[in-house]
Amino acid sequence: MKLEGKATMLRIHFGEDDKWHGKPLYQAIVEKCRELDIAGATVFRGIEGYGASTLIRKPHHLLSFSHDAPVMVSVIDSDEKVRKLIPQLDAMVADGLIAISEVEVVKYVHQDGARS
Amino acid sequence: MLKPGSAKKVSIYVGEDHQYHGQSLYSAILDFLFYRGISGASVVRGIAGFGADHHMHTMRIERLTENLPIKIEFVESAAKVEELLPKLHQMAGTGLIDVQDTFVVKPSEESPKSAATGAAVALKREGKAKLMRILIGENDKWHDKPLYKALVEAMRANDVAGVTVYQGILGYGANRRIHKDGALHLSHDRPIMLSVVDEEAKLRAFAAILDEMVQQGLVVFSDVDVIKYTHEVPSAEKGAEKGKEAQK
Numbered sequence: 001m002k003l004e005g006k007a008t009m010l011r012i013h014f015g016e017d018d019k020w021h022g023k024p025l026y027q028a029i030v031e032k033c034r035e036l037d038i039a040g041a042t043v044f045r046g047i048e049g050y051g052a053s054t055l056i057r058k059p060h061h062l063l064s065f066s067h068d069a070p071v072m073v074s075v076i077d078s079d080e081k082v083r084k085l086i087p088q089l090d091a092m093v094a095d096g097l098i099a100i101s102e103v104e105v106v107k108y109v110h111q112d113g114a115r116s
Numbered sequence: 117m118l119k120p121g122s123a124k125k126v127s128i129y130v131g132e133d134h135q136y137h138g139q140s141l142y143s144a145i146l147d148f149l150f151y152r153g154i155s156g157a158s159v160v161r162g163i164a165g166f167g168a169d170h171h172m173h174t175m176r177i178e179r180l181t182e183n184l185p186i187k188i189e190f191v192e193s194a195a196k197v198e199e200l201l202p203k204l205h206q207m208a209g210t211g212l213i214d215v216q217d218t219f220v221v222k223p224s225e226e227s228p229k230s231a232a233t234g235a236a237v238a239l240k241r242e243g244k245a246k247l248m249r250i251l252i253g254e255n256d257k258w259h260d261k262p263l264y265k266a267l268v269e270a271m272r273a274n275d276v277a278g279v280t281v282y283q284g285i286l287g288y289g290a291n292r293r294i295h296k297d298g299a300l301h302l303s304h305d306r307p308i309m310l311s312v313v314d315e316e317a318k319l320r321a322f323a324a325i326l327d328e329m330v331q332q333g334l335v336v337f338s339d340v341d342v343i344k345y346t347h348e349v350p351s352a353e354k355g356a357e358k359g360k361e362a363q364k
Binding site: 101 | 249335
């Protein structure tokens, strides 16, 4: 797999508790990315935020056991591949935000079996 | 800042249990007023009352103590009130809002302490810059120390403006291995992202150092507009600060 020069970054924002077919949405998205042979995907958990539903998402709210922290999935690959992912995401993300931006890949290295 | 003279007094009547986007309504309104620069507001809780729905809310009967009346009150200039009313109208829901003409004899004053901190004016700097993101694994090493730590140290040593390290909870990258924050495993290899904003020339120069340090990972650049707030150090203190820096 090779990735260089201009590429596209896609970011999906939603809540940690969002589900897709009974499994965490963020996990389902990462699996979908693998299925589509996307170069990589990373899930980040935020500590506070609000979004489409304007509910304040606070994971460590005092005495509250609800843990709906904001989650962001970040994907970087060629524009063509990322755009292939969008229709699939449309079906999966019910309440959230998807944004794309242009990036320039400066370095992309992977060594097969180096860290197995 | 409120000045002596004619002004408006706004009172908003809501129930204590009323909610606004998962938060209590009166504190949501208070937050709104606070962040929109109102010079002051008070929340008062009533001990009994009823509203349009003719439900009696009182402290005298245990069963009815819930949803006691709350009054949020503030005094502001007519223009400011005009500006805030549409949003308040939307937030108040079933509650009542009334606006009265009033006369400010003496506005409240900032305490001297907070006024002093306000004197250090934040400088705003704007311009174009580059954002560099480096994606690696938490267990990646460089000379036996965590790679992300080594990168932060290398950036400091090379005068890169600033860097933040983020830890992901799940991901995969170049070698198709899932990095996961599994509750039951003791060995974590979570995804790590370093995010750096600086001038393009500086980052390009640093990319050469990265070549040597990052054995596996992804580095991407994107264009950003920088809006930066800094505190100017008064010139008298500047010399002393420089001296301190040199000692370090």
